[in-house]
Amino acid sequence: MSAIATPLAREPVLSLRGVNKRFGAVQALTDVHIDVAAGEVVALVGDNGAGKSTLVKVIAGVYQPDSGDIRFSGINVTVGGPGEAQALGIATVFQDLALCDNLDVVANLFLGREDLAGGLLNEVKMEKEAWRLLRTLSAKIPSVRIPIAALSGGQRQTVAIARSLVGDPKVVMLDEPTAALGVAQTAEVLNMIERLREHGLGVILISHNMADVQAVADRIVVLRLGRNAAEFRVEEATTDQLVAAITGASDNVVAARAERRRTDGAEAQLEEGNSDG
Numbered sequence: 550m551s552a553i554a555t556p557l558a559r560e561p562v563l564s565l566r567g568v569n570k571r572f573g574a575v576q577a578l579t580d581v582h583i584d585v586a587a588g589e590v591v592a593l594v595g596d597n598g599a600g601k602s603t604l605v606k607v608i609a610g611v612y613q614p615d616s617g618d619i620r621f622s623g624i625n626v627t628v629g630g631p632g633e634a635q636a637l638g639i640a641t642v643f644q645d646l647a648l649c650d651n652l653d654v655v656a657n658l659f660l661g662r663e664d665l666a667g668g669l670l671n672e673v674k675m676e677k678e679a680w681r682l683l684r685t686l687s688a689k690i691p692s693v694r695i696p697i698a699a700l701s702g703g704q705r706q707t708v709a710i711a712r713s714l715v716g717d718p719k720v721v722m723l724d725e726p727t728a729a730l731g732v733a734q735t736a737e738v739l740n741m742i743e744r745l746r747e748h749g750l751g752v753i754l755i756s757h758n759m760a761d762v763q764a765v766a767d768r769i770v771v772l773r774l775g776r777n778a779a780e781f782r783v784e785e786a787t788t789d790q791l792v793a794a795i796t797g798a799s800d801n802v803v804a805a806r807a808e809r810r811r812t813d814g815a816e817a818q819l820e821e822g823n824s825d826g
């Protein structure tokens with residue numbers, strides 16, 4: 550008789566170990582690791598040049614790592630190019646979105662993947678599928694037959710996210726999806742990220758906005774100077790801790806000054822307390 554099975558720790562759907570990437574004299578990534586489980590949102594944060602986009606592009610097959618392992622669904626893989634990433638089930642929404650302004654929503658969703666029935670575009674089927682994808686995201690798009698040029702920034706982001714879902718990926722990566730958006734549109738995009746999690750996707754979210762990260766992420770991975778600097782469960786990270794990890798608290802002038810101010814403030818309070826007594 551077997552003992553009562555201990556529940557397995559959830560195996561990550563995507564797992565990188567010891568990833569290195571150099572551009573000429575610049576070591577962009579050094580021994581980097583990251584895991585994403587199904588139904589988990591992992592925020593990837595770090596200062597400008599920390600290596601976030603490089604890491605995403607390694608996963609997306611845009612760059613080949615110099616060394617390191619990528620496991621996807623429990624199997625070691627080589628992601629030879631963006632097409633291979635897509636075929637595996639790794640989708641990416643790059644910061645520039647790469648939408649065609651003059652084409653409508655349906656055309657953008659299925660660009661390069663048009664459903665051809667008997668040599669004709671199966672417009673009815675694609676339109677149906679477009680609505681299904683938008684519903685999956687609880688997205689607010691008035692019509693799928695208007696050109697992208699007529700949409701707001703948030704709606705464009707919505708179309709780009711919906712497009713990443715064509716082909717049923719297991720992992721979606723979003724590079725700064727809220728950077729150019731206002732408050733309401735940001736809230737909508739964060740909502741969509743929650744929908745992705747609900748549907749069991751693993752999500753990697755790059756963001757400079759700590760409020761967004763803390764609102765939607767389950768785990769936060771901090772890169773600094775191309776290395777893993779820290780990792781937090783979202784509920785155990787304060788904004789101060791995050792900023793300290795991003796900037797490298799101990800060797801950072803700004804953080805050191807903030808720390809000095811805090812201790813100075815505490816001493817002043819102490820003195821005040823003494824003179825009161």
Ligand SMILES: Nc1ncnc2c1ncn2[C@@H]1O[C@H](COP(=O)(O)OP(=O)(O)OP(=O)(O)O)[C@@H](O)[C@H]1O
Nearest residue numbers: 572575576577595596597598599600601602603604
């Ligand atoms: N194609 C490239 N050729 C040469 N150097 C590059 C290339 N791409 C990135 N780098 C360098 O690698 C380092 C990491 O850059 P990366 O774009 O990954 O940072 P990031 O964390 O995405 O920054 P940001 O927040 O500014 O987008 C930087 O020093 C950058 O200059």
Ligand SMILES: [Mg+2]
Nearest residue numbers: 598601602603
């Ligand atoms: Mg970047």
